[in-house]
Amino acid sequence: MGFSETMKAIADPQRRAILDLLKKDRLSAGEIASNLPDISAATVSYHLSLLKRAKLITESKYKNFIYYELNASVFEEIMLWCAQFTGGSDEKAK
Amino acid sequence: MGFSETMKAIADPQRRAILDLLKKDRLSAGEIASNLPDISAATVSYHLSLLKRAKLITESKYKNFIYYELNASVFEEIMLWCAQFTGGSDEKAK
DNA sequence: CTCCTATTTCGAAATCCTTCTAAATAGATG
DNA sequence: CATCTATTTAGAAGGATTTCGAAATAGGAG
Numbered sequence: 001m002g003f004s005e006t007m008k009a010i011a012d013p014q015r016r017a018i019l020d021l022l023k024k025d026r027l028s029a030g031e032i033a034s035n036l037p038d039i040s041a042a043t044v045s046y047h048l049s050l051l052k053r054a055k056l057i058t059e060s061k062y063k064n065f066i067y068y069e070l071n072a073s074v075f076e077e078i079m080l081w082c083a084q085f086t087g088g089s090d091e092k093a094k
Numbered sequence: 095m096g097f098s099e100t101m102k103a104i105a106d107p108q109r110r111a112i113l114d115l116l117k118k119d120r121l122s123a124g125e126i127a128s129n130l131p132d133i134s135a136a137t138v139s140y141h142l143s144l145l146k147r148a149k150l151i152t153e154s155k156y157k158n159f160i161y162y163e164l165n166a167s168v169f170e171e172i173m174l175w176c177a178q179f180t181g182g183s184d185e186k187a188k
Numbered sequence: 189c190t191c192c193t194a195t196t197t198c199g200a201a202a203t204c205c206t207t208c209t210a211a212a213t214a215g216a217t218g
Numbered sequence: 219c220a221t222c223t224a225t226t227t228a229g230a231a232g233g234a235t236t237t238c239g240a241a242a243t244a245g246g247a248g
Contacts (some may be wrong), residue, residue, distance in 0.1 A: 004106065005141070007101050007102075007105035007106040007125055008101075008102070010101045011097055011102040019179065028225090029224070030224060030225075038130075040208065041224085041226090042209080042210095044225095046205095046206075046227095048225095049226085063224095064214065064223070064224055066224080070179055074107055074179045075177075078172065078173075079180070082173045083169075084168045085166055086169050087166055094168065102235095106236085123195055123196090123228080129196070133238095134239080135196090136238070139196055139197085143196085157245075158195080158245045159193095159194065159195085160194080160195065
């Protein structure tokens with residue numbers, strides 16, 4: 001179920017907004033929530049858990065904050081998957 | 095709503111199976127349906143309509159068949175979107 | 189024109205997703 | 219230890235998705 005989960009995670013605009021925020025910096029859950037004023041902190045937490053399950057982000061604890069940051073390698077996997085459909089001469093897809 | 099729709103379309107395993115079939119050949123709706131024995135023709139038609147709305151495939155009619163084929167350019171757009179997250183030196187994302 | 193085949197549309201049921209508020213947890217700090 | 223802050227979990231409501239069988243459409247064939 002890995003790839004479906006990843007794509008589903010990216011399909012949501014709210015979750016893409018989180019990924020955009022993390023492009024610049026690693027941020028705590030609270031910092032992410034205050035950058036997304038339209039949804040509650042509980043909802044942000046729910047989205048973070050899905051992004052984490054999809055391995056698009058990783059978390060690390062410091063004091064009583066939880067910091068989140070991007071995991072670039074999953075985006076590379078998606079690019080590889082896409083490449084098999086772009087008439088590219090490299091048909092190395094499994 | 096374009097990008098969300100595209101990613102949502104790809105997130106479904108059944109729809110990815112359709113994309114995989116179309117990698118080799120263009121196929122009619124019926125040919126696609128007989129390659130996917132677990133779901134009904136009506137369901138295949140529903141998935142095809144979503145893939146079409148997401149511009150991942152295009153259709154063309156011949157006799158009373160409707161043929162579907164891949165549209166590679168949308169996969170390229172996804173790769174571009176992904177590239178902004180892979181520490182790549184090219185930060186040209188909009 | 190009538191029938192046949194390919195495909196889509198309709199309506200309904202089941203499941204899954206997103207969001208909220210309120211309550212629980214976990215750790216820091218006085 | 220008592221409390222405060224950061225975050226998650228629980229439970230519920232509302233909406234969206236997936237799937238089906240049956241009926242509708244559309245066009246070719248006789």
